[in-house]
Amino acid sequence: MRRSPMRDFLVGCFVLLGLAAIAYLSLSVGGVSYNGPKGLKLFADFDEIGGLKVRAPVVVSGVKVGEIESIGLADDYRARVHFNLDPSLKLPADTSASIVTSGVLGDRYVSLQPGADDQILASGQQIEFVESAVILERMIGKLIHNTDVGKGDAK
């Protein structure tokens, strides 16, 4: 094999291309976290989180602004969900967080609706206003129960 500069150049190109492909897949497609320890850390307590998973997206008006960092139990047995958000976000103190489903049977994620308060939430603070996840089976159960009751009343 002749050691030629051309050959070395081609190898260099190949390695760069490969690394670029890996980077594209990891960052853009795979969504490697861009916040890390410098993100805006907030938390909220929910009665029910449904199938919400760690690393699920957190969105504002449909735009992804961060993800779920961890999920645990608070002292009152509610679910405490920790968010890791874009540090440039300015969320008013009366922002509300709701757990929604993408589609009918899709994955759960958290949607934030910013409020109108003058005070801005700082890292480590709690989002007070929450809307828990809707569990489909319970909704259907309620519906059936209501229908039965309705029938019973009509009699």
Next chain:
Amino acid sequence: MVTVVRDLGWLSLRFVEQLGSLARFAGSIGASLLTPPPRFGRFVDELFKLGVLSLIIICLCGTAVGAVLGLQGYNTLVRFGAADSLGAVVGLSLIRELAPVLTALLTTGRAGSATTAEIGTMVVTEQLDGLRMMSVDPVHYIVAPKALAMVVVMPLLSALFTVFGIFGGYLVGVRVMGLDGSTYLSSLDSAVDFENDVGGSLLKAVVFGVLIGLISTYRGFTTAPTSAGVSSATTSTVVVASVCILIFDYFITALWGV
């Protein structure tokens, strides 16, 4: 009946013997990599032979596989009204399974067999003995750079296969079938996760690289010094490496997806 059992015993012993021999060989490669002088020039040579020369086949096959996935995926998904998820289907299939496995099989066929043939020919033409007589360890000079290059090349080629596959799926889904381009890409983005998917894909690629690198160099090194020996060693590389790749694929998938 007795002969069958005896043959089985003999085969098992030979199998274990071969595994032991392979493990010793792997150990000597590892030791060589830690011994100076570093053969950087040889390593770059091998990156060229194994990587750059495989680029075209990887890109072509990647695009083709992605296009087929796009076609098959679209035809199936459209029945459930879920054609918008085509990006996710193509991306996940490629990243999790098809890219690392197909890249590994293609690389075994092209680069793996070339490696075995090259080393095997060197055995037959006494070049390895020549190196020993010049006080150069053939494992250090020839084998270790090849094995290391294979491990480095595999994740790079696998990632390129994936990217070209996504592109192939895009060509079919968007250009031919008329899906919306950004829908394709966003469904891909939302479905793919680094930890579960891309990370596992790269891990598989690296493991397969180790397998191919080890098996192809071992078979070349232990070629019987006849001309028939080289071709039999080359065939053996392709067969053994392919089977190992598929078996390891199962185990990695099972363990990683926990």
Next chain:
Amino acid sequence: MPDARPAPDLHLVFDDVSMAFAARHVFDHLSFRFPPGRISVILGGSGSGKSTALRLIGGLIQPSGGRILVDGEDVTALSERQLYRVRAKLGMLFQSGALLDALTVFENVAFPLRQRTRLSGADIEARVRECLDAVGLTDADDLLPSQLSGGMVKRAALARAIVARPSILLCDEPFSGLDPISARRIEALLVEINGRFGMTVVVVSHDIASTMRMAAQVLVLLPDGAVEGSPEELRHSTDARVASFLNPDLDAALAGATQVEVAPGAAAW
């Protein structure tokens, strides 16, 4: 602990060496001293074990018994690491040349120097050119081994074998596969190298004429034992086996060999 300057008669010695491959005995209890600084030839027919003898000296294979001394050190007792040190004193010309087919002639000849010494680029170039000139390949330095003729391959391999100034040069069938003129050329080169650099030269060959011309000491490997002596001694030997080996009556040998060997169990037809 070997002496710093080993006695000349421990320079290159086979001491009671036996070699067997599976059931086949190649030689038994062979003892021979190669005279330092002279050309020795190991003669024998095909399968007599001549090439095996060279590989034993280089430590590429182990004998089934006996010792092989190189400057007082027994190479059969050394590890691969330690052998690398001993091999620095040896230069080997393989039968097929064994040049690295990915490197040019120049790079091949420079290889031992680049790998094992810390000579500067200019020094290496000077040495390589000197050796290429000595073998007459001055203009071929940029060619690949695949572009060389058989004779050129042997000459390039010879240049590579001597470039690091070994004290012992081992040649495995240097004349095989060459036309008579090229063979004579190699023979002249070996004699010149021996004269100019004072290297001990061990040649393995089956060509009797050249052996008689250049050897100081000859070891003849016969099927039932070995015979040694100078060319003069062998020429006047009274041993019938030696006489028939040196002056083969080919017609008689062919007549005696008309009986084709029949494998046991095979039909004779």
